[in-house]
Amino acid sequence: MKLFVNNKEIEVPASAMEKRIVEFLREDLDLTGAKNACDIGACGACTILVNDEPSRICIKLVKDFGGQRILTIEGMAAPDGTLHPLQQAFLDCGAIQCGYCTPGMVLTGHAFLLKNSHPTRDQIRQAIFKNLCRCTGYQQIIDAIEKAAPHYQREERGLQAASAPEKQTATKNSKATTLAKGEAG
């Protein structure tokens, strides 16, 4: 079985199939960002993204994730170590105190902003509802996610701009072909 963890393909040995995936990530792959806190899926400290959807992995087994695309907190920053704008916003807003909930919070916020890049504060509150934090009172986490939203808006616009010229060239090409056909006719 194969897993795609942080854009790397990983072959899972048969012996690890029945392991919980949080243990597999932490112990076998040394990705210790996802924390195993409550062990029953109540707190959200183990959240990772599976196909861009937040998932609590402390109650799930490795075999449930065959062929899925997994993103952990280690895959958020650029390969050269530059922090993702959302991580930077967490630092700038002081949204980290003990740091135990932070990986889950960043990934939940990332998944939410990918879907909704113009959020209101109430929507952010609802989005991180399932993640528990004892230190920050959530206020600065919400500030941070709000602060990072413009980056996702720019990315969204960039994607739209990138896909729009293709359409234009496509229409131009089709016109050209019709013209060519006309000339030929």
Added chain:
Amino acid sequence: MGLLLCCQAVELTVSRKSGKVKLLNAVAAHDVGCAVNPEMVRGQIYGGMAMSAGYALHEEVKAPGGKMTTLNLNTYRIPRSMDLPEMKVIIVENPDPVSPTGAKSIGEPANEILAPAIANAIFNATGQRHFSSPIKLGAQPEPTACEEGCK
């Protein structure tokens, strides 16, 4: 040691049907002496308010017959993001002449005074005094003719 003064205020509603308390707004003003790292000071105060709101409304260790039944976060309910209101922090800087940087403590002072503020606000809303936490409210009595008239 210098005197440490602080004040927190809260605005809330009590549902007449279920007795559920919803926090709408909370403000905290703390004399921290000297805010060495203002963002971190704010974080401490926000966190303290959140914990205090938890003490006042949700958190309870149950041990019937001496056997603990609140063993994990599914039974010991700490505040989630939706339980908390938008909070505002006012930092007051009034340096402590005795401490080397002028700073005073902030971790614990922020932690304890939102619960009494909530108890007072519940008294203001319902007329009932509560002296133990968490505060459990049942269904509220129907408004009397006088109260209706006042509205």
